[in-house]
Amino acid sequence: MAKLIFDIETIGEDFDSLDETTQEVLTRWIKKESSNDKEYQAAFEDLKNGLGFSPLTGEIVAIGVLDYEKDQGVVCYQAPGEKIEDFEENGIKFKQMTEKEMLENFWQGSEYYDEFVSFNGRGFDAPFLMVRSAVHKIRPAKDLMSNRYLSSQKFNAKHIDLLDQLTFYGAVRKKGGLHLWSRVFGIRSPKADGVTGDDVGKLFKEKKFLEIAKYNVGDLKATKDLYERWEKYIKF
Numbered sequence: 001m002a003k004l005i006f007d008i009e010t011i012g013e014d015f016d017s018l019d020e021t022t023q024e025v026l027t028r029w030i031k032k033e034s035s036n037d038k039e040y041q042a043a044f045e046d047l048k049n050g051l052g053f054s055p056l057t058g059e060i061v062a063i064g065v066l067d068y069e070k071d072q073g074v075v076c077y078q079a080p081g082e083k084i085e086d087f088e089e090n091g092i093k094f095k096q097m098t099e100k101e102m103l104e105n106f107w108q109g110s111e112y113y114d115e116f117v118s119f120n121g122r123g124f125d126a127p128f129l130m131v132r133s134a135v136h137k138i139r140p141a142k143d144l145m146s147n148r149y150l151s152s153q154k155f156n157a158k159h160i161d162l163l164d165q166l167t168f169y170g171a172v173r174k175k176g177g178l179h180l181w182s183r184v185f186g187i188r189s190p191k192a193d194g195v196t197g198d199d200v201g202k203l204f205k206e207k208k209f210l211e212i213a214k215y216n217v218g219d220l221k222a223t224k225d226l227y228e229r230w231e232k233y234i235k236f
Helices: 020-033 037-049 099-110 121-135 162-166 178-184 197-205 209-233
Strands: 003-012 058-067 072-077 087-089 092-096 115-118 158-161
Touching (some): 003 099, 003 121, 003 197, 058 121, 072 099, 072 209, 092 209, 099 121, 115 209, 121 162, 158 162, 162 209, 178 209
Parallel strands (some): 003 115, 072 092, 115 158
Antiparallel strands (some): 058 072, 087 092
16 A cells, blocks of 8 residues: 655744633633642743644644655645745655645645554644644545544545554553654654754744754654554564
8 A cells, every 4th residue: 555654843823912812711721720820830831832732723834745665755844934946855855835735735645645654643643634724624635533543444544653553552651752762763863953843833933944844854754764663573
């Protein structure tokens, strides 16, 4: 089956730009659970920094895909206010687009694949893609959330979430992120160059759009190598 590895990068909205009702809804619980102002301020900073983890308060700034067999891919990325020509580097094409254009491009390309590979894609990437698509009135071409268990996936897409597979659907107590799984198997971590997913929002504000896109490539490559290790030595 044709396999497509995918990964996204996201940023959150500016909390101060949100309407008063939305700010109140978002801070209601930390106000109740904080016992003093110091605790509240710490929780408030975490909240503001975490707005990009939800499609309700965040958006996609990069979508990367990698054809497993061809080892070639595309990273579509946002770069507001810039006009960057498309280019290719080490088998990866880089294309500047809006969020809506990225989503349209992703779903159009997905129709050529029937197996999708991610790391924590069921917990983050796939629902984010599907909700943000609905925001833009785009209907997904593939159901990437049909069923968590591979043996029960019977729709038009098989989605292998490596975090599920490597932790045996949560049986492993400490799940670990992509960096730790890469490290233990001797795979180059996407964080090796000092950039993490937490840095994406800051990089975006600094207009370092290509740094985000190239960080996404690291995620794709690590996921591909991790998939190969899982398929060869763990999968039954």
